[in-house]
Amino acid sequence: xxxxxxxxxxxxxxxxxxxxxxxxxxxxxxxxxxxxxxxxxxxxxxxxxxxxxxxxxxxxxxxxxxxxxxxxxxxxxxxxxxxxxxxxxxxxxxxxxxxxxxxxxxxxxxxxxxxxxxxxxxxxxxxxxxxxxxxxxxxxxxxxxxxxxxxxxxxxxxxxxxxxxxxxxxxxxxxxxxxxxxxxxxxxxxxxxxxxxxxxxxxxxxxxxxxxxxxxxxxxxxxxxxxxxxxxxxx
Amino acid sequence: xxxxxxxxxxxxxxxxxxxxxxxxxxxxxxxxxxxxxxxxxxxxxxxxxxxxxxxxxxxxxxxxxxxxxxxxxxxxxxxxxxxxxxxxxxxxxxxxxxxxxxxxxxxxxxxxxxxxxxxxxxxxxxxxxxxxxxxxxxxxxxxxxxxxxxxxxxxxxxxxxxxxxxxxxxxxxxxxxxxxxxxxxxxxxxxxxxxxxxxxxxxxxxxxxxxxxxxxxxx
Numbered sequence: 001x002x003x004x005x006x007x008x009x010x011x012x013x014x015x016x017x018x019x020x021x022x023x024x025x026x027x028x029x030x031x032x033x034x035x036x037x038x039x040x041x042x043x044x045x046x047x048x049x050x051x052x053x054x055x056x057x058x059x060x061x062x063x064x065x066x067x068x069x070x071x072x073x074x075x076x077x078x079x080x081x082x083x084x085x086x087x088x089x090x091x092x093x094x095x096x097x098x099x100x101x102x103x104x105x106x107x108x109x110x111x112x113x114x115x116x117x118x119x120x121x122x123x124x125x126x127x128x129x130x131x132x133x134x135x136x137x138x139x140x141x142x143x144x145x146x147x148x149x150x151x152x153x154x155x156x157x158x159x160x161x162x163x164x165x166x167x168x169x170x171x172x173x174x175x176x177x178x179x180x181x182x183x184x185x186x187x188x189x190x191x192x193x194x195x196x197x198x199x200x201x202x203x204x205x206x207x208x209x210x211x212x213x214x215x216x217x218x219x220x221x222x223x224x225x226x227x228x229x230x231x232x233x234x235x
Numbered sequence: 236x237x238x239x240x241x242x243x244x245x246x247x248x249x250x251x252x253x254x255x256x257x258x259x260x261x262x263x264x265x266x267x268x269x270x271x272x273x274x275x276x277x278x279x280x281x282x283x284x285x286x287x288x289x290x291x292x293x294x295x296x297x298x299x300x301x302x303x304x305x306x307x308x309x310x311x312x313x314x315x316x317x318x319x320x321x322x323x324x325x326x327x328x329x330x331x332x333x334x335x336x337x338x339x340x341x342x343x344x345x346x347x348x349x350x351x352x353x354x355x356x357x358x359x360x361x362x363x364x365x366x367x368x369x370x371x372x373x374x375x376x377x378x379x380x381x382x383x384x385x386x387x388x389x390x391x392x393x394x395x396x397x398x399x400x401x402x403x404x405x406x407x408x409x410x411x412x413x414x415x416x417x418x419x420x421x422x423x424x425x426x427x428x429x430x431x432x433x434x435x436x437x438x439x440x441x442x443x444x445x446x447x448x449x450x451x452x453x454x
Contacts, residue, residue, distance in 0.1 A: 115287065127400070130392075130397075135394065147450050149450070151380070151450055151451060152445050154443075154447065158439065163407050166405035166408045167408065169428065170408045170412065
């Protein structure tokens with residue numbers, strides 16, 4: 001009934017190794033290789049983590065939405081576990097985006113936070129998926145919780161473009177409090193572009209590895225639950 | 236379906252369970268908010284749109300929290316699910332009756348708001364009233380979907396606002412912007428786009444709720 005699981009699947013090992021290697025490379029590039037930004041100084045280096053983290057956040061929540069829709073459609077718990085794992089990691093990445101952003105913003109903008117369209121969208125995104133995680137924890141029936149969460153996963157994804165549009169208008173109707181909109185004048189130095197790419201790959205592979213790990217962990221949990229129930233009913 | 240709407244409204248008329256609570260919480264928030272702004276100062280006028288929308292929000296959340304309470308007793312819900320009715324129709328019926336409740340609250344809140352905040356109610360206020368109407372449709376649509384979910388979680392009172400607030404941000408941003416311009420007597424101008432956005436949000440919310448409700452009640 002329950003297949004024994006191999007010690008560690010090859011894919012997981014490969015992803016772990018790739019994530020580790022890419023992360024070392026990325027850190028080396030950020031701290032040793034890439035030149036310091038002439039205008040912003042050392043603090044600009046956080047950008048090489050901040051931006052990839054933000055992109056992977058969108059990847060994660062996008063994947064959650066797709067997996068949620070597939071779960072509702074196919075009713076296969078496999079997709080639910082993937083959606084859940086991806087949402088958890090998305091919240092983690094999104095939190096890091098919201099932490100690294102203000103660290104950069106304080107010296108550059110002179111304030112930790114401003115209600116800029118991107119910042120607002122990210123914050124609302126974070127709130128939606130915090131609610132997603134809470135919803136899963138607060139349902140009594142796990143299958144029901146999975147369905148409810150999947151509904152939120154789909155509605156949230158559909159809502160995000162509208163939210164983004166609305167906060168964008170909201171800010172453009174108002175006068176901008178801070179003049180600076182984006183980090184610097186674009187990355188002209190090829191070394192900066194390379195560093196950004198390496199950091200992006202590192203954080204993406206790390207995400208994929210953790211996603212795989214968390215999904216298989218959830219699968220094991222489900223198997224243990226099944227064995228437990230079988231034992232209880234036979235006893 | 237209309238029978239269900241009629242049932243909900245008749246039930247409310249006879250028991251008066253949801254509306255008074257919904258109205259009172261709305262009124263109370265309006266009073267509290269009214270206290271926090273010194274009369275006669277310009278800040279009061281500037282804060283007025285915000286106060287109105289906070290009060291509307293509080294009233295709405297209390298109303299939604301009660302929306303499915305009647306069905307929870309005596310297995311009414313099971314009965315409805317067993318009846319040869321489309322799940323989508325069940326959803327639409329509930330959304331309409333929730334919307335009607337909200338509409339009554341809107342009328343009362345608008346009246347009190349005019350009174351408390353000394354708003355000159357004139358013809359140029361129509362965008363404000365329209366935005367209230369549009370927000371109520373969207374709120375009823377998503378509120379019905381998510382209160383059916385929240386009522387079956389452990390922390391139901393907390394869960395509903397937690398789920399709903401981030402999702403309906405566009406309605407409130409739009410509502411506050413339109414209200415601000417409208418009350419100041421400014422031409423609508425770029426705020427007209429907000430009304431379109433709110434309308435689009437409503438259509439999307441109703442369609443999504445109608446499609447997904449099936450998965451909420453499936454057992």
